[in-house]
Amino acid sequence: MANKTNTKLAAFGATRRKGITCDEDKNLQSLISSDADVITVVAKAWDEQVIKVIETSLEENLNMISDTVKYLKSKEVMVDAEHFFDGYLSNREYAMDCLKTAAKAGADVVVLCDTNGGTMPWIVEEVTREIHKALEPWPSVRIGIHTHNDTDMAVANSLAAVRGGATLVQGCMNGYGERTGNANLVSIIGNLQVKLKYRCIPSSTLSKLASVSSFVAEIAGQLQSPSQPFVGSNAFAHKGGIHVAAIRKMPESYNHMDPTLVGNKMLSVVSELSGRGNILDKAERAGLTIDKNIAGNVLARIKKMELEGCAFEGAGASVDMLIIRRGQHYKRPFQVLEFSVISSNRGTQAQDMNTDNEDYGNCQVNQAIVKVNVNGVDQITASEGIGPVDALSHALRNALEAHYPQLSQIELEDYKVRLLEPATARKGTLSTTRVTIEFTDSKGNKWTTVGAHSSIVEASFRALVDGLEFGIVNCSEEGCST
Numbered sequence: 001m002a003n004k005t006n007t008k009l010a011a012f013g014a015t016r017r018k019g020i021t022c023d024e025d026k027n028l029q030s031l032i033s034s035d036a037d038v039i040t041v042v043a044k045a046w047d048e049q050v051i052k053v054i055e056t057s058l059e060e061n062l063n064m065i066s067d068t069v070k071y072l073k074s075k076e077v078m079v080d081a082e083h084f085f086d087g088y089l090s091n092r093e094y095a096m097d098c099l100k101t102a103a104k105a106g107a108d109v110v111v112l113c114d115t116n117g118g119t120m121p122w123i124v125e126e127v128t129r130e131i132h133k134a135l136e137p138w139p140s141v142r143i144g145i146h147t148h149n150d151t152d153m154a155v156a157n158s159l160a161a162v163r164g165g166a167t168l169v170q171g172c173m174n175g176y177g178e179r180t181g182n183a184n185l186v187s188i189i190g191n192l193q194v195k196l197k198y199r200c201i202p203s204s205t206l207s208k209l210a211s212v213s214s215f216v217a218e219i220a221g222q223l224q225s226p227s228q229p230f231v232g233s234n235a236f237a238h239k240g241g242i243h244v245a246a247i248r249k250m251p252e253s254y255n256h257m258d259p260t261l262v263g264n265k266m267l268s269v270v271s272e273l274s275g276r277g278n279i280l281d282k283a284e285r286a287g288l289t290i291d292k293n294i295a296g297n298v299l300a301r302i303k304k305m306e307l308e309g310c311a312f313e314g315a316g317a318s319v320d321m322l323i324i325r326r327g328q329h330y331k332r333p334f335q336v337l338e339f340s341v342i343s344s345n346r347g348t349q350a351q352d353m354n355t356d357n358e359d360y361g362n363c364q365v366n367q368a369i370v371k372v373n374v375n376g377v378d379q380i381t382a383s384e385g386i387g388p389v390d391a392l393s394h395a396l397r398n399a400l401e402a403h404y405p406q407l408s409q410i411e412l413e414d415y416k417v418r419l420l421e422p423a424t425a426r427k428g429t430l431s432t433t434r435v436t437i438e439f440t441d442s443k444g445n446k447w448t449t450v451g452a453h454s455s456i457v458e459a460s461f462r463a464l465v466d467g468l469e470f471g472i473v474n475c476s477e478e479g480c481s482t
């Protein structure tokens with residue numbers, strides 16, 4: 001449920017239709033009878049749109065605004081002046097009249113909309129400042145801004161409007177929206193609160209920005225971009241060897257802010273650009289102590305595996321395992337001796353394989369056998385699964401779970417396959433498959449591993465072994481520390 005102290009629900013509609021009264025307008029009836037505290041109505045502010053799109057007179061459009069605001073006045077009313085900036089350039093006086101009419105009728109907020117997303121920030125700032133002046137006779141009316149990201153300016157335009165006197169910003173978490181998106185509220189909050197020192201949200205909740213952003217991505221069914229400013233997993237991740245060496249001495253040398261303010265964290269990422277410092281830093285953050293020789297050894301191994309097709313930038317757990325396995329007292333919790341997989345389709349209508357016959361494919365069989373040494377004892381387990389990798393995962397877990405009960409809370413969250421072109425993989429004529437697997441525990445901790453091979457099954461199995469071994473090392477039955 002929405003927290004009443006910080007949140008108001010707004011219902012969205014439009015001014016009354018031309019030529020009828022508000023009482024006759026069904027949409028307005030629905031708005032006024034809704035439970036929403038705030039009603040937002042879109043109004044035309046561009047003279048040409050009024051004439052060509054709504055096909056009414058400029059005067060009737062002003063009446064529509066005035067009547068609608070008065071009609072809804074029992075609630076808080078926001079008037080979204082659609083195409084405001086285009087309208088302002090086309091007929092400045094009329095665009096102003098639309099806002100003044102809304103203010104005079106009792107609107108609480110007039111919102112300047114850059115509906116087509118094509119206005120530049122300095123124009124937004126200048127125009128907002130002029131509007132602020134023009135609305136001085138109505139000091140209680142606030143100015144809002146509503147931008148779209150068609151020219152990649154939505155966040156910049158929102159900030160520009162705030163500088164010009166706007167005190168309300170409309171946008172969307174993570175910038176979701178049609179075309180190229182709406183203004184990204186996550187970046188707007190980060191910039192306004194951290195950089196410009198405005199108070200948008202209570203400072204105690206600012207540190208939840210990263211988790212709220214990823215929560216919204218999840219319920220929207222979107223993968224959060226790792227490079228999303230402020231909150232993405234790469235936003236404070238450094239891979240250049242020189243950068244990491246500098247950050248180890250002075251964190252602010254390559255970070256524009258303290259990432260923990262928005263609930264993010266600094267990472268050093270291991271890649272082809274890394275030096276030994278990246279490995280030492282990564283080991284330190286994982287609570288491991290290694291010397292420079294081991295770091296050099298891990299780095300050489302990483303570079304070799306990258307040539308084979310691995311990419312470690314998003315697969316920190318595989319790097320951790322390369323380091324952990326070289327630890328002086330480390331005893332591997334298990335050793336895979338061999339595995340095999342049968343993936344077949346025992347469909348009876350194989351002749352229909354190339355048709356759309358839905359009966360074909362009902363007899364998928366995926367079986368895996370794994371021979372593994374655990375604590376000095378060899379054992380063989382077999383399992384079925386919904387695919388070959390799933391069957392392997394089950395067979396391996398069957399062998400391990402009795403010894404390592406913490407595995408029961410670990411799940412495969414995401415599985416990505418990428419085929420690398422021969423040139424990228426540098427493997428002559430063979431193409432390589434890179435598999436990335438994301439694991440999660442019951443508390444939502446996540447870690448990612450990578451494997452690469454010309455066989456998709458082998459690549460998957462390598463990533464699987466890394467991920468499960470990482471889970472055994474970092475998790476107890478109570479939970480994981482990753």
Ligand SMILES: [Zn+2]
Nearest residue numbers: 115146147148
């Ligand atoms: Zn819009």
